[in-house]
Amino acid sequence: MTGSNVAASNYYPPDASFGPSRLASTLELGPLPTAVPCARWHAKLIFKEWKLAGVADDAELIISELVTNALNAASPLRDIQPITLHLQASHEHLLIQVWDALPAAPAARPHPIDAETGRGLEIVSLLGERWVFYHPVGGGKVVWPPLKISAPPAASGRPGV
Numbered sequence: 001m002t003g004s005n006v007a008a009s010n011y012y013p014p015d016a017s018f019g020p021s022r023l024a025s026t027l028e029l030g031p032l033p034t035a036v037p038c039a040r041w042h043a044k045l046i047f048k049e050w051k052l053a054g055v056a057d058d059a060e061l062i063i064s065e066l067v068t069n070a071l072n073a074a075s076p077l078r079d080i081q082p083i084t085l086h087l088q089a090s091h092e093h094l095l096i097q098v099w100d101a102l103p104a105a106p107a108a109r110p111h112p113i114d115a116e117t118g119r120g121l122e123i124v125s126l127l128g129e130r131w132v133f134y135h136p137v138g139g140g141k142v143v144w145p146p147l148k149i150s151a152p153p154a155a156s157g158r159p160g161v
Helices: 035-049 053-074 120-127
Strands: 023-029 083-089 093-100 132-134 141-144 146-148
Touching: 023 035, 035 053, 035 083, 053 083, 053 093, 053 141, 053 146
Parallel strands: none
Antiparallel strands: 023 083, 083 093, 093 141, 093 146, 132 141
16 A cells, blocks of 8 residues: 555544544655655644744654654665645644554664764654554554643634645
8 A cells, every 4th residue: 555545544543542633734745855855844834833832843853853854764675655744733742643654663763872873763763752653554653752732722713734
């Protein structure tokens, strides 16, 4: 099954601690080097609309790391499949979910202190409450770290883009 066939309904927090979502946004990205800045720009606009300035910087960095990891996971695949960024906001949490077609579990890699790569999941662990992954029904994997938000997101007159 391709990433474009993975419906947004496959994105959900695997536990009930997240609470009911008020806002959601999904963006499919081609597995191209421009995916990371596109994901950040999309998130920046969504966070502004949702009035989530308090978590925007950390969330954008997490998105950069997760989309970079998804991009690296997509490179060995024969079929070109999109990477999907899904954002959800409840009264208490911002949930960032990144889907890629590779079902292999993400794993933090040991790295020297001065390494320029290999820190993605370490950064995500430091900025988010935790990170976990799961395998949605349509295949691949979703990596998601929830972020605690201090003020409730603003409900706009229309759903996220």
